[in-house]
Amino acid sequence: MDAIISTLAKIPGALPGAVAQGLIWGIMAIGLYFTYRILEVSDLTVDGSFATGGAVCIVLMLNGFNPWLALLMAFIAGLLCGLVTGLLHTAFGIPAILAGILTQLALYSINLKIIGKSNQSINVDKYDLLVSLRWVKELALKNPLITVAIITVAIIAIFYWFFGTEMGCSIRATGANLAMSRAQGINTNMNKVLGIMVANALVATSGALLSQYQGFADVNMGRGAIVIGLASIIIGEAVFGKIFRNFALQLLSVSFGAVIYYVVVQVVITIGLDANLLKLLSAAVVAVFLAIPHLKSKYFAKPVKVTEDEEEVTENA
Amino acid sequence: MLDICKVHKSFNVGTVNEKKVLRGLNLHLKEGDFVTVIGGNGAGKSTMLNMVAGVYPVDSGKITIGGNDVTKLPEYKRAKFIGRVFQDPMTGTAATMQIEENLALAARRGKSRGLKIGITKAEREHYRELLKTLDLGLEDRLTSKVGLLSGGQRQALTLLMATMNNPQLLLLDEHTAALDPKTALKVLTLSAKIVEENNLTTLMITHNMNDAIKYGNRLIMMNNGRIIFDVSGEEKKKLTTADLLEKFKISAGEELANDRVLLS
Numbered sequence A: 001m002d003a004i005i006s007t008l009a010k011i012p013g014a015l016p017g018a019v020a021q022g023l024i025w026g027i028m029a030i031g032l033y034f035t036y037r038i039l040e041v042s043d044l045t046v047d048g049s050f051a052t053g054g055a056v057c058i059v060l061m062l063n064g065f066n067p068w069l070a071l072l073m074a075f076i077a078g079l080l081c082g083l084v085t086g087l088l089h090t091a092f093g094i095p096a097i098l099a100g101i102l103t104q105l106a107l108y109s110i111n112l113k114i115i116g117k118s119n120q121s122i123n124v125d126k127y128d129l130l131v132s133l134r135w136v137k138e139l140a141l142k143n144p145l146i147t148v149a150i151i152t153v154a155i156i157a158i159f160y161w162f163f164g165t166e167m168g169c170s171i172r173a174t175g176a177n178l179a180m181s182r183a184q185g186i187n188t189n190m191n192k193v194l195g196i197m198v199a200n201a202l203v204a205t206s207g208a209l210l211s212q213y214q215g216f217a218d219v220n221m222g223r224g225a226i227v228i229g230l231a232s233i234i235i236g237e238a239v240f241g242k243i244f245r246n247f248a249l250q251l252l253s254v255s256f257g258a259v260i261y262y263v264v265v266q267v268v269i270t271i272g273l274d275a276n277l278l279k280l281l282s283a284a285v286v287a288v289f290l291a292i293p294h295l296k297s298k299y300f301a302k303p304v305k306v307t308e309d310e311e312e313v314t315e316n317a
Numbered sequence B: 001m002l003d004i005c006k007v008h009k010s011f012n013v014g015t016v017n018e019k020k021v022l023r024g025l026n027l028h029l030k031e032g033d034f035v036t037v038i039g040g041n042g043a044g045k046s047t048m049l050n051m052v053a054g055v056y057p058v059d060s061g062k063i064t065i066g067g068n069d070v071t072k073l074p075e076y077k078r079a080k081f082i083g084r085v086f087q088d089p090m091t092g093t094a095a096t097m098q099i100e101e102n103l104a105l106a107a108r109r110g111k112s113r114g115l116k117i118g119i120t121k122a123e124r125e126h127y128r129e130l131l132k133t134l135d136l137g138l139e140d141r142l143t144s145k146v147g148l149l150s151g152g153q154r155q156a157l158t159l160l161m162a163t164m165n166n167p168q169l170l171l172l173d174e175h176t177a178a179l180d181p182k183t184a185l186k187v188l189t190l191s192a193k194i195v196e197e198n199n200l201t202t203l204m205i206t207h208n209m210n211d212a213i214k215y216g217n218r219l220i221m222m223n224n225g226r227i228i229f230d231v232s233g234e235e236k237k238k239l240t241t242a243d244l245l246e247k248f249k250i251s252a253g254e255e256l257a258n259d260r261v262l263l264s
């Protein structure tokens, strides 16, 4: 009994760290939301571009770059990663999933070259880190929770504005209906490339922030990122889908989804689950959630409820 | 207005499934022509429209619209000249977007899309007025997702999107075939009305011979990738379905005897 209580007592102390990690990964999940939900393209580049962002950021900072500038360079590196996948997919006709896997694999070598080895740490005392886990429990402005929250809100605000513009609408149309988009004069290939680029830029930014936060970049830090991103999207939709209708709130729910994911992971680890089983667990959870809509329609088909809206439709038809 | 010149198109070249679909197709449309297109399954009607719209490249030949050579232009660039309504009501609209957003997308066909707001207040009022002309009650549902509409409503909306900025060419590919007879008639009547009011140059594929005779000022019949019959003006007005059936038999032989064309 005492053992249980002392274990549970550890949880609150671990929460700020879990929330910070969740918020950081949330930025990557928002990037993934862009490709997966809006463009309806499954982009697997992210496992590579996440680490690229971390690698670029840490190496540049070690070479004396201002941390914001290093973050910007990570963003640009992400754009380039996306450009490669986007062109492989559109200009060379390789299926999106395969194009992403190819880029991801290539990035592994490139990331090794950027860092020069598989792992590079950065000293929080010597470098002016934007976010660091050292301050995660402090009531101060340099608390990473504040910085990451501000960056997240800024990203959501920009996305919200962008998807209301002519270009943003044409990207949404590209994801919704390719044939219709082309018939309406939309350059769907360019939109796909653009979308995959921006998504990976966010993913790389997220990787850059995580490597600062944890104090090192690692070529393997992005492994399984796609699954964590999907889990965040799915959890966000499951928990907030009914109440968050507005587009900005939907993006926020993705970020919250990532936070919930990391809080749950933290709790599970604190209770004593073997950390090596985490990826198995994550994959299983995502697989179940992805399967539910299919299984539902196959085995639990309910008679369709006629809503007011639909009644109107039949009348008018 | 439209010039299709010696266009050839084959699919699956070099495989056992190789199929010559268009064999040196020639067609010239004058401005304001409303042409109905009939022909058996696989005659190449849809392929002809797809070639004009740029869905696939031609093997050889030339296509010009209003004097512009579009043969090498990608589909999205040709869209500037062309309005299209497809057979499948799902194809012409974005289901997950609102009615007004779909209209706003169509309003920008052929224009560059920048960082200006995607739909303005003034536009919204304009769309409300436009939708009123459909008489389907859609003017009160500007922000409804298009996915909630019936097939007929979606086709009517697609028609509006295709014609709202007076395209040089309107392509209709069996656009009422997926609708029930009553709705089909409604959409067809609406199409004819819009075409006539705006004097749009139009190609309309149909499997209904009565419609093919009733609408438009010119009728062409296709078989095996070529135009085998082409009438217009007074001569077309005097056509009967019996005449058309006769043409079918002569040119295509008895193989078409149980084609669905003959049943309609």
Ligand SMILES: Nc1ncnc2c1ncn2[C@@H]1O[C@H](COP(=O)(O)OP(=O)(O)OP(=O)(O)O)[C@@H](O)[C@H]1O
Binding pocket: B011, B012, B019, B021, B039, B040, B041, B042, B043, B044, B045, B046, B047, B048
């Ligand atoms: N993308 C494609 N790949 C391979 N074959 C195709 C393709 N598109 C059309 N075809 C073939 O070309 C032929 C002509 O097809 P098309 O769709 O133009 O006929 P259609 O006259 O529109 O007939 P329908 O009345 O059935 O719509 C058919 O044999 C079809 O199988």
Ligand SMILES: [Mg+2]
Binding pocket: B045, B046, B047, B173
């Ligand atoms: Mg056809």
